[in-house]
Amino acid sequence: MKEVLREIGMVARALDSISNIEFKEYDLTKGQYLYLVRICENPGIIQERVAEMIKVDRTTAARAIKKLEIQGFIEKREDTHNQKIKKLFPTVKGESVYPFIRREHDHSNRVALAGLSEEEVETLFSLLQKVRKNIEIDWDFVKKGNKRNY
Numbered sequence: 001m002k003e004v005l006r007e008i009g010m011v012a013r014a015l016d017s018i019s020n021i022e023f024k025e026y027d028l029t030k031g032q033y034l035y036l037v038r039i040c041e042n043p044g045i046i047q048e049r050v051a052e053m054i055k056v057d058r059t060t061a062a063r064a065i066k067k068l069e070i071q072g073f074i075e076k077r078e079d080t081h082n083q084k085i086k087k088l089f090p091t092v093k094g095e096s097v098y099p100f101i102r103r104e105h106d107h108s109n110r111v112a113l114a115g116l117s118e119e120e121v122e123t124l125f126s127l128l129q130k131v132r133k134n135i136e137i138d139w140d141f142v143k144k145g146n147k148r149n150y
Contacts, residue, residue, distance in 0.1 A: 004131075015108055022104055026097050027071055033101050035064050036090065039074050040098040044087040055139060073097065 016031060023033050038050050051061035065088065068074045073094035079085035090098065113121050138148055 008128075008131075011112070015112075018108070019104060023101070026100070028073075028097070028101075030064070032064055032068055032073075035061070035068060036073055036094055036097065037101055037105075039068075039088045040090045040094060043089045044077075046085060046087060050088065055136075057143070068094070 019033055020029055020031070023029070028036065034054050035050055038053050039045060042049075047061055047065055048058065050065065051058050054061065065074065069076060071093075072091055075089055075091050076086040077089060079087055113124075116124065142148060
C-alpha cells in the first residue's frame with residue numbers, strides 16, 4: 001500500500017515549519033496562525049467550533065486561543081443572550097496580520113500545486129476531502145473516548 005498519509009503528513013509538517021519561521025516576526029508560533037485565520041474568517045466564532053475546524057482537542061485550542069488573547073491578536077466577548085458563551089473576535093492587531101497570513105497561504109498553495117493542471121488540482125482537492133471525511137468519522141469516534149479496531 002502506498003504511504004499516502006505519510007506524504008500528507010510530510011507536506012503538512014513542512015508547511016507548518018515554514019509558517020512558524022515566517023510568522024515569527026509577528027510573534028505567532030506553533031500553529032497559532034491557524035487559529036487566528038479561523039477567527040478572522042469567522043468573527044464571533046466560539047472556541048469549541050475553532051477546535052473542531054482545526055481538528056484539535058479543546059485543551060489545545062484553549063491554550064492557543066488564550067495565548068492569542070494575551071498577545072492582543074484576539075478578544076473574547078460575552079454573548080448577548082448567554083453570558084457563559086464567549087465569542088472570539090480579531091482585534092485590530094489580529095486583522096492587520098491576517099492579510100500577510102493569507103498571502104503566505106496563497107503562495108504556499110501556488111508552490112505546492114505548481115505543475116498540476118486545473119483538472120488535477122480539482123481531483124486532488126476532491127480526493128483529499130474524501131480522505132478528510134473518512135478520518136473525521138474515526139476522529140469523532142476516538143474523541144468520544146472510544147477505541148478503534150485495528
